Amino acid sequence: MELVIGTKRWSTWSLRPWLVLKHVGAPFTEVEIMLRQDDGRTEAEILPHSPSGMVPALKDGDLTVWDSLAICEYLAEKFPEARLWPADPALRALTRAAASEMHSGFQSLRGECPMALEAEPKVVTLSEATQKNIRRIVALWRELLARSGGPFLGGEWSIADAFYTPVATRFRTYGVHPSDYGDDGSCGAYMNRLLATPEFKAWESAARA
Ligand SMILES: N[C@@H](CCC(=O)N[C@@H](CS)C(=O)NCC(=O)O)C(=O)O
Structure with missing residues:
Protein backbone atom coordinates (compact mmCIF):
# COMPACT_ATOMS: atom_id res chain seq x y z
CA MET A 1 0.00 0.00 0.00
CA GLU A 2 1.03 3.59 -0.57
CA LEU A 3 -0.37 6.58 1.29
CA VAL A 4 -0.16 9.95 -0.42
CA ILE A 5 -0.14 12.72 2.17
CA GLY A 6 0.37 16.48 2.47
CA THR A 7 3.03 18.37 4.43
CA LYS A 8 3.22 16.67 7.81
CA ARG A 9 3.32 19.94 9.78
CA TRP A 10 -0.07 21.02 8.49
CA SER A 11 -2.06 18.17 6.95
CA THR A 12 -4.60 17.05 9.53
CA TRP A 13 -6.53 14.99 7.01
CA SER A 14 -3.36 13.07 6.12
CA LEU A 15 -2.45 12.48 9.75
CA ARG A 16 -5.66 10.55 10.47
CA PRO A 17 -5.27 7.56 8.07
CA TRP A 18 -1.49 7.59 8.66
CA LEU A 19 -2.12 6.99 12.38
CA VAL A 20 -4.58 4.24 11.53
CA LEU A 21 -2.12 2.52 9.18
CA LYS A 22 0.63 2.70 11.80
CA HIS A 23 -1.77 1.31 14.39
CA VAL A 24 -2.60 -1.59 12.06
CA GLY A 25 1.12 -2.25 11.60
CA ALA A 26 0.80 -3.09 7.90
CA PRO A 27 3.75 -2.06 5.73
CA PHE A 28 3.18 0.96 3.52
CA THR A 29 5.19 3.54 1.66
CA GLU A 30 4.36 7.23 1.75
CA VAL A 31 4.55 10.08 -0.71
CA GLU A 32 4.56 13.54 0.90
CA ILE A 33 3.40 16.45 -1.25
CA MET A 34 4.17 20.03 -0.27
CA LEU A 35 0.94 21.93 0.38
CA ARG A 36 0.45 25.70 -0.13
CA GLN A 37 2.65 25.97 -3.22
CA ASP A 38 1.95 28.81 -5.64
CA ASP A 39 0.43 28.68 -9.13
CA GLY A 40 -1.60 25.50 -8.65
CA ARG A 41 1.55 23.41 -8.21
CA THR A 42 0.19 21.57 -5.19
CA GLU A 43 -2.93 20.44 -7.03
CA ALA A 44 -0.85 19.54 -10.11
CA GLU A 45 1.36 17.32 -7.96
CA ILE A 46 -1.58 15.69 -6.19
CA LEU A 47 -3.77 15.00 -9.24
CA PRO A 48 -1.67 12.11 -10.66
CA HIS A 49 -2.26 10.34 -7.32
CA SER A 50 -5.74 11.42 -6.29
CA PRO A 51 -8.74 12.12 -8.55
CA SER A 52 -10.15 14.72 -6.13
CA GLY A 53 -6.95 16.79 -6.24
CA MET A 54 -6.78 16.42 -2.47
CA VAL A 55 -4.75 14.37 -0.06
CA PRO A 56 -4.82 11.88 1.54
CA ALA A 57 -5.20 9.05 -0.97
CA LEU A 58 -4.46 5.39 -0.38
CA LYS A 59 -3.28 3.13 -3.20
CA ASP A 60 -3.74 -0.59 -2.73
CA GLY A 61 -2.82 -2.46 -5.92
CA ASP A 62 -4.84 -0.87 -8.71
CA LEU A 63 -7.33 0.63 -6.26
CA THR A 64 -7.13 4.26 -5.18
CA VAL A 65 -9.25 5.36 -2.23
CA TRP A 66 -9.42 9.10 -1.57
CA ASP A 67 -10.82 10.95 1.45
CA SER A 68 -9.59 10.35 4.99
CA LEU A 69 -12.75 8.76 6.39
CA ALA A 70 -13.24 6.44 3.41
CA ILE A 71 -9.61 5.32 3.71
CA CYS A 72 -10.06 4.56 7.41
CA GLU A 73 -13.26 2.59 6.73
CA TYR A 74 -11.45 0.65 3.99
CA LEU A 75 -8.66 -0.22 6.45
CA ALA A 76 -11.20 -1.25 9.11
CA GLU A 77 -12.69 -3.74 6.63
CA LYS A 78 -9.33 -4.95 5.32
CA PHE A 79 -7.85 -5.49 8.79
CA PRO A 80 -10.74 -6.63 11.04
CA GLU A 81 -8.27 -8.08 13.54
CA ALA A 82 -6.98 -4.55 14.22
CA ARG A 83 -10.41 -3.67 15.75
CA LEU A 84 -10.38 -0.14 14.38
CA TRP A 85 -13.95 0.41 15.62
CA PRO A 86 -15.32 -0.77 19.01
CA ALA A 87 -16.92 -4.23 19.08
CA ASP A 88 -19.94 -2.97 21.05
N1 LIG B 1 -12.55 15.71 3.07
C1 LIG B 1 -11.19 15.50 2.65
C2 LIG B 1 -10.39 16.78 2.86
C3 LIG B 1 -9.01 16.68 2.29
C4 LIG B 1 -8.28 18.02 2.28
O1 LIG B 1 -8.87 19.09 2.50
N2 LIG B 1 -6.97 17.95 2.00
C5 LIG B 1 -6.15 19.13 1.85
C6 LIG B 1 -4.87 19.02 2.68
S1 LIG B 1 -5.14 18.71 4.39
C7 LIG B 1 -5.68 19.23 0.40
O2 LIG B 1 -5.45 18.24 -0.24
N3 LIG B 1 -5.53 20.44 -0.13
C8 LIG B 1 -5.09 20.60 -1.48
C9 LIG B 1 -4.36 21.87 -1.70
O3 LIG B 1 -3.97 22.49 -0.69
O4 LIG B 1 -4.15 22.22 -2.87
C10 LIG B 1 -10.61 14.32 3.44
O5 LIG B 1 -11.13 14.05 4.54
O6 LIG B 1 -9.70 13.63 2.96
Missing part, protein backbone atom coordinates in the same frame (compact mmCIF):
# COMPACT_ATOMS: atom_id res chain seq x y z
CA PRO A 89 -22.61 -1.81 18.54
CA ALA A 90 -23.69 1.25 20.55
CA LEU A 91 -20.11 2.42 21.11
CA ARG A 92 -19.34 1.71 17.47
CA ALA A 93 -22.26 3.90 16.37
CA LEU A 94 -21.25 6.68 18.74
CA THR A 95 -17.56 6.69 17.81
CA ARG A 96 -18.57 6.68 14.13
CA ALA A 97 -20.81 9.68 14.81
CA ALA A 98 -17.92 11.42 16.60
CA ALA A 99 -15.55 10.84 13.68
CA SER A 100 -18.22 11.96 11.21
CA GLU A 101 -18.93 15.12 13.20
CA MET A 102 -15.23 15.98 13.00
CA HIS A 103 -15.08 15.10 9.31
CA SER A 104 -17.95 17.40 8.40
CA GLY A 105 -17.90 20.03 11.13
CA PHE A 106 -16.00 22.36 13.43
CA GLN A 107 -15.25 24.72 10.53
CA SER A 108 -14.54 27.68 12.78
CA LEU A 109 -11.94 25.85 14.86
CA ARG A 110 -10.37 24.41 11.70
CA GLY A 111 -10.12 27.83 10.04
CA GLU A 112 -8.98 29.80 13.06
CA CYS A 113 -6.60 27.23 14.58
CA PRO A 114 -4.90 25.34 11.73
CA MET A 115 -2.55 22.52 12.72
CA ALA A 116 0.98 23.94 12.86
CA LEU A 117 3.32 21.40 14.43
CA GLU A 118 6.28 23.72 13.87
CA ALA A 119 4.75 26.53 15.95
CA GLU A 120 5.56 27.36 19.57
CA PRO A 121 2.45 27.21 21.77
CA LYS A 122 0.78 30.60 22.15
CA VAL A 123 -2.37 31.95 23.74
CA VAL A 124 -4.79 33.55 21.27
CA THR A 125 -8.18 35.20 21.59
CA LEU A 126 -10.71 32.91 19.97
CA SER A 127 -13.96 33.89 18.28
CA GLU A 128 -17.27 32.93 19.84
CA ALA A 129 -17.86 30.44 17.00
CA THR A 130 -14.58 28.67 17.73
CA GLN A 131 -15.29 28.64 21.46
CA LYS A 132 -18.67 27.05 20.68
CA ASN A 133 -16.88 24.36 18.63
CA ILE A 134 -14.52 23.70 21.56
CA ARG A 135 -17.39 23.43 24.07
CA ARG A 136 -19.06 20.89 21.80
CA ILE A 137 -15.86 18.84 21.43
CA VAL A 138 -15.32 18.80 25.20
CA ALA A 139 -18.94 17.70 25.78
CA LEU A 140 -18.58 14.96 23.16
CA TRP A 141 -15.28 13.70 24.60
CA ARG A 142 -16.69 13.74 28.16
CA GLU A 143 -19.77 11.78 27.17
CA LEU A 144 -17.89 9.10 25.25
CA LEU A 145 -15.08 8.72 27.79
CA ALA A 146 -17.65 8.34 30.59
CA ARG A 147 -19.67 5.85 28.60
CA SER A 148 -16.75 3.71 27.40
CA GLY A 149 -14.68 4.05 30.57
CA GLY A 150 -11.71 5.20 28.44
CA PRO A 151 -8.85 5.46 28.05
CA PHE A 152 -9.90 6.37 24.49
CA LEU A 153 -13.29 7.49 23.15
CA GLY A 154 -14.57 3.98 22.45
CA GLY A 155 -12.48 2.27 25.15
CA GLU A 156 -9.60 0.92 23.07
CA TRP A 157 -7.97 3.25 20.51
CA SER A 158 -10.15 3.58 17.40
CA ILE A 159 -10.56 5.60 14.23
CA ALA A 160 -12.42 8.22 16.27
CA ASP A 161 -9.21 8.89 18.21
CA ALA A 162 -7.31 9.31 14.95
CA PHE A 163 -9.90 11.91 13.96
CA TYR A 164 -9.45 13.92 17.18
CA THR A 165 -5.64 13.77 17.40
CA PRO A 166 -5.27 16.90 15.21
CA VAL A 167 -7.71 18.68 17.56
CA ALA A 168 -5.42 17.85 20.47
CA THR A 169 -2.50 19.47 18.59
CA ARG A 170 -4.64 22.57 17.96
CA PHE A 171 -5.58 22.84 21.64
CA ARG A 172 -1.89 22.57 22.56
CA THR A 173 -0.68 25.09 19.96
CA TYR A 174 -3.36 27.72 20.64
CA GLY A 175 -3.39 27.45 24.43
CA VAL A 176 -6.86 25.89 24.73
CA HIS A 177 -7.48 24.33 28.14
CA PRO A 178 -10.45 21.94 28.12
CA SER A 179 -11.06 22.91 31.78
CA ASP A 180 -12.19 26.36 30.55
CA TYR A 181 -14.82 24.69 28.36
CA GLY A 182 -16.64 22.32 30.73
CA ASP A 183 -14.07 19.56 31.25
CA ASP A 184 -14.20 17.46 34.41
CA GLY A 185 -10.53 16.51 33.96
CA SER A 186 -11.14 13.53 31.70
CA CYS A 187 -10.75 15.55 28.48
CA GLY A 188 -7.45 17.18 29.42
CA ALA A 189 -6.06 13.75 30.27
CA TYR A 190 -7.44 12.33 27.02
CA MET A 191 -5.88 15.15 24.98
CA ASN A 192 -2.46 14.41 26.52
CA ARG A 193 -2.98 10.69 25.87
CA LEU A 194 -3.60 11.37 22.16
CA LEU A 195 -0.40 13.43 21.95
CA ALA A 196 1.60 10.72 23.71
CA THR A 197 0.83 7.72 21.47
CA PRO A 198 3.97 6.34 19.82
CA GLU A 199 2.27 6.71 16.43
CA PHE A 200 1.59 10.42 16.88
CA LYS A 201 5.06 11.03 18.32
CA ALA A 202 6.61 9.41 15.23
CA TRP A 203 4.56 11.68 12.93
CA GLU A 204 5.45 14.75 15.00
CA SER A 205 9.18 14.11 14.96
CA ALA A 206 9.12 13.55 11.19
CA ALA A 207 7.08 16.74 10.77
CA ARG A 208 9.59 18.78 12.76
CA ALA A 209 12.69 17.25 11.14
Whole structure:
Protein backbone atom coordinates (compact mmCIF):
# COMPACT_ATOMS: atom_id res chain seq x y z
CA MET A 1 0.00 0.00 0.00
CA GLU A 2 1.03 3.59 -0.57
CA LEU A 3 -0.37 6.58 1.29
CA VAL A 4 -0.16 9.95 -0.42
CA ILE A 5 -0.14 12.72 2.17
CA GLY A 6 0.37 16.48 2.47
CA THR A 7 3.03 18.37 4.43
CA LYS A 8 3.22 16.67 7.81
CA ARG A 9 3.32 19.94 9.78
CA TRP A 10 -0.07 21.02 8.49
CA SER A 11 -2.06 18.17 6.95
CA THR A 12 -4.60 17.05 9.53
CA TRP A 13 -6.53 14.99 7.01
CA SER A 14 -3.36 13.07 6.12
CA LEU A 15 -2.45 12.48 9.75
CA ARG A 16 -5.66 10.55 10.47
CA PRO A 17 -5.27 7.56 8.07
CA TRP A 18 -1.49 7.59 8.66
CA LEU A 19 -2.12 6.99 12.38
CA VAL A 20 -4.58 4.24 11.53
CA LEU A 21 -2.12 2.52 9.18
CA LYS A 22 0.63 2.70 11.80
CA HIS A 23 -1.77 1.31 14.39
CA VAL A 24 -2.60 -1.59 12.06
CA GLY A 25 1.12 -2.25 11.60
CA ALA A 26 0.80 -3.09 7.90
CA PRO A 27 3.75 -2.06 5.73
CA PHE A 28 3.18 0.96 3.52
CA THR A 29 5.19 3.54 1.66
CA GLU A 30 4.36 7.23 1.75
CA VAL A 31 4.55 10.08 -0.71
CA GLU A 32 4.56 13.54 0.90
CA ILE A 33 3.40 16.45 -1.25
CA MET A 34 4.17 20.03 -0.27
CA LEU A 35 0.94 21.93 0.38
CA ARG A 36 0.45 25.70 -0.13
CA GLN A 37 2.65 25.97 -3.22
CA ASP A 38 1.95 28.81 -5.64
CA ASP A 39 0.43 28.68 -9.13
CA GLY A 40 -1.60 25.50 -8.65
CA ARG A 41 1.55 23.41 -8.21
CA THR A 42 0.19 21.57 -5.19
CA GLU A 43 -2.93 20.44 -7.03
CA ALA A 44 -0.85 19.54 -10.11
CA GLU A 45 1.36 17.32 -7.96
CA ILE A 46 -1.58 15.69 -6.19
CA LEU A 47 -3.77 15.00 -9.24
CA PRO A 48 -1.67 12.11 -10.66
CA HIS A 49 -2.26 10.34 -7.32
CA SER A 50 -5.74 11.42 -6.29
CA PRO A 51 -8.74 12.12 -8.55
CA SER A 52 -10.15 14.72 -6.13
CA GLY A 53 -6.95 16.79 -6.24
CA MET A 54 -6.78 16.42 -2.47
CA VAL A 55 -4.75 14.37 -0.06
CA PRO A 56 -4.82 11.88 1.54
CA ALA A 57 -5.20 9.05 -0.97
CA LEU A 58 -4.46 5.39 -0.38
CA LYS A 59 -3.28 3.13 -3.20
CA ASP A 60 -3.74 -0.59 -2.73
CA GLY A 61 -2.82 -2.46 -5.92
CA ASP A 62 -4.84 -0.87 -8.71
CA LEU A 63 -7.33 0.63 -6.26
CA THR A 64 -7.13 4.26 -5.18
CA VAL A 65 -9.25 5.36 -2.23
CA TRP A 66 -9.42 9.10 -1.57
CA ASP A 67 -10.82 10.95 1.45
CA SER A 68 -9.59 10.35 4.99
CA LEU A 69 -12.75 8.76 6.39
CA ALA A 70 -13.24 6.44 3.41
CA ILE A 71 -9.61 5.32 3.71
CA CYS A 72 -10.06 4.56 7.41
CA GLU A 73 -13.26 2.59 6.73
CA TYR A 74 -11.45 0.65 3.99
CA LEU A 75 -8.66 -0.22 6.45
CA ALA A 76 -11.20 -1.25 9.11
CA GLU A 77 -12.69 -3.74 6.63
CA LYS A 78 -9.33 -4.95 5.32
CA PHE A 79 -7.85 -5.49 8.79
CA PRO A 80 -10.74 -6.63 11.04
CA GLU A 81 -8.27 -8.08 13.54
CA ALA A 82 -6.98 -4.55 14.22
CA ARG A 83 -10.41 -3.67 15.75
CA LEU A 84 -10.38 -0.14 14.38
CA TRP A 85 -13.95 0.41 15.62
CA PRO A 86 -15.32 -0.77 19.01
CA ALA A 87 -16.92 -4.23 19.08
CA ASP A 88 -19.94 -2.97 21.05
CA PRO A 89 -22.61 -1.81 18.54
CA ALA A 90 -23.69 1.25 20.55
CA LEU A 91 -20.11 2.42 21.11
CA ARG A 92 -19.34 1.71 17.47
CA ALA A 93 -22.26 3.90 16.37
CA LEU A 94 -21.25 6.68 18.74
CA THR A 95 -17.56 6.69 17.81
CA ARG A 96 -18.57 6.68 14.13
CA ALA A 97 -20.81 9.68 14.81
CA ALA A 98 -17.92 11.42 16.60
CA ALA A 99 -15.55 10.84 13.68
CA SER A 100 -18.22 11.96 11.21
CA GLU A 101 -18.93 15.12 13.20
CA MET A 102 -15.23 15.98 13.00
CA HIS A 103 -15.08 15.10 9.31
CA SER A 104 -17.95 17.40 8.40
CA GLY A 105 -17.90 20.03 11.13
CA PHE A 106 -16.00 22.36 13.43
CA GLN A 107 -15.25 24.72 10.53
CA SER A 108 -14.54 27.68 12.78
CA LEU A 109 -11.94 25.85 14.86
CA ARG A 110 -10.37 24.41 11.70
CA GLY A 111 -10.12 27.83 10.04
CA GLU A 112 -8.98 29.80 13.06
CA CYS A 113 -6.60 27.23 14.58
CA PRO A 114 -4.90 25.34 11.73
CA MET A 115 -2.55 22.52 12.72
CA ALA A 116 0.98 23.94 12.86
CA LEU A 117 3.32 21.40 14.43
CA GLU A 118 6.28 23.72 13.87
CA ALA A 119 4.75 26.53 15.95
CA GLU A 120 5.56 27.36 19.57
CA PRO A 121 2.45 27.21 21.77
CA LYS A 122 0.78 30.60 22.15
CA VAL A 123 -2.37 31.95 23.74
CA VAL A 124 -4.79 33.55 21.27
CA THR A 125 -8.18 35.20 21.59
CA LEU A 126 -10.71 32.91 19.97
CA SER A 127 -13.96 33.89 18.28
CA GLU A 128 -17.27 32.93 19.84
CA ALA A 129 -17.86 30.44 17.00
CA THR A 130 -14.58 28.67 17.73
CA GLN A 131 -15.29 28.64 21.46
CA LYS A 132 -18.67 27.05 20.68
CA ASN A 133 -16.88 24.36 18.63
CA ILE A 134 -14.52 23.70 21.56
CA ARG A 135 -17.39 23.43 24.07
CA ARG A 136 -19.06 20.89 21.80
CA ILE A 137 -15.86 18.84 21.43
CA VAL A 138 -15.32 18.80 25.20
CA ALA A 139 -18.94 17.70 25.78
CA LEU A 140 -18.58 14.96 23.16
CA TRP A 141 -15.28 13.70 24.60
CA ARG A 142 -16.69 13.74 28.16
CA GLU A 143 -19.77 11.78 27.17
CA LEU A 144 -17.89 9.10 25.25
CA LEU A 145 -15.08 8.72 27.79
CA ALA A 146 -17.65 8.34 30.59
CA ARG A 147 -19.67 5.85 28.60
CA SER A 148 -16.75 3.71 27.40
CA GLY A 149 -14.68 4.05 30.57
CA GLY A 150 -11.71 5.20 28.44
CA PRO A 151 -8.85 5.46 28.05
CA PHE A 152 -9.90 6.37 24.49
CA LEU A 153 -13.29 7.49 23.15
CA GLY A 154 -14.57 3.98 22.45
CA GLY A 155 -12.48 2.27 25.15
CA GLU A 156 -9.60 0.92 23.07
CA TRP A 157 -7.97 3.25 20.51
CA SER A 158 -10.15 3.58 17.40
CA ILE A 159 -10.56 5.60 14.23
CA ALA A 160 -12.42 8.22 16.27
CA ASP A 161 -9.21 8.89 18.21
CA ALA A 162 -7.31 9.31 14.95
CA PHE A 163 -9.90 11.91 13.96
CA TYR A 164 -9.45 13.92 17.18
CA THR A 165 -5.64 13.77 17.40
CA PRO A 166 -5.27 16.90 15.21
CA VAL A 167 -7.71 18.68 17.56
CA ALA A 168 -5.42 17.85 20.47
CA THR A 169 -2.50 19.47 18.59
CA ARG A 170 -4.64 22.57 17.96
CA PHE A 171 -5.58 22.84 21.64
CA ARG A 172 -1.89 22.57 22.56
CA THR A 173 -0.68 25.09 19.96
CA TYR A 174 -3.36 27.72 20.64
CA GLY A 175 -3.39 27.45 24.43
CA VAL A 176 -6.86 25.89 24.73
CA HIS A 177 -7.48 24.33 28.14
CA PRO A 178 -10.45 21.94 28.12
CA SER A 179 -11.06 22.91 31.78
CA ASP A 180 -12.19 26.36 30.55
CA TYR A 181 -14.82 24.69 28.36
CA GLY A 182 -16.64 22.32 30.73
CA ASP A 183 -14.07 19.56 31.25
CA ASP A 184 -14.20 17.46 34.41
CA GLY A 185 -10.53 16.51 33.96
CA SER A 186 -11.14 13.53 31.70
CA CYS A 187 -10.75 15.55 28.48
CA GLY A 188 -7.45 17.18 29.42
CA ALA A 189 -6.06 13.75 30.27
CA TYR A 190 -7.44 12.33 27.02
CA MET A 191 -5.88 15.15 24.98
CA ASN A 192 -2.46 14.41 26.52
CA ARG A 193 -2.98 10.69 25.87
CA LEU A 194 -3.60 11.37 22.16
CA LEU A 195 -0.40 13.43 21.95
CA ALA A 196 1.60 10.72 23.71
CA THR A 197 0.83 7.72 21.47
CA PRO A 198 3.97 6.34 19.82
CA GLU A 199 2.27 6.71 16.43
CA PHE A 200 1.59 10.42 16.88
CA LYS A 201 5.06 11.03 18.32
CA ALA A 202 6.61 9.41 15.23
CA TRP A 203 4.56 11.68 12.93
CA GLU A 204 5.45 14.75 15.00
CA SER A 205 9.18 14.11 14.96
CA ALA A 206 9.12 13.55 11.19
CA ALA A 207 7.08 16.74 10.77
CA ARG A 208 9.59 18.78 12.76
CA ALA A 209 12.69 17.25 11.14
N1 LIG B 1 -12.55 15.71 3.07
C1 LIG B 1 -11.19 15.50 2.65
C2 LIG B 1 -10.39 16.78 2.86
C3 LIG B 1 -9.01 16.68 2.29
C4 LIG B 1 -8.28 18.02 2.28
O1 LIG B 1 -8.87 19.09 2.50
N2 LIG B 1 -6.97 17.95 2.00
C5 LIG B 1 -6.15 19.13 1.85
C6 LIG B 1 -4.87 19.02 2.68
S1 LIG B 1 -5.14 18.71 4.39
C7 LIG B 1 -5.68 19.23 0.40
O2 LIG B 1 -5.45 18.24 -0.24
N3 LIG B 1 -5.53 20.44 -0.13
C8 LIG B 1 -5.09 20.60 -1.48
C9 LIG B 1 -4.36 21.87 -1.70
O3 LIG B 1 -3.97 22.49 -0.69
O4 LIG B 1 -4.15 22.22 -2.87
C10 LIG B 1 -10.61 14.32 3.44
O5 LIG B 1 -11.13 14.05 4.54
O6 LIG B 1 -9.70 13.63 2.96
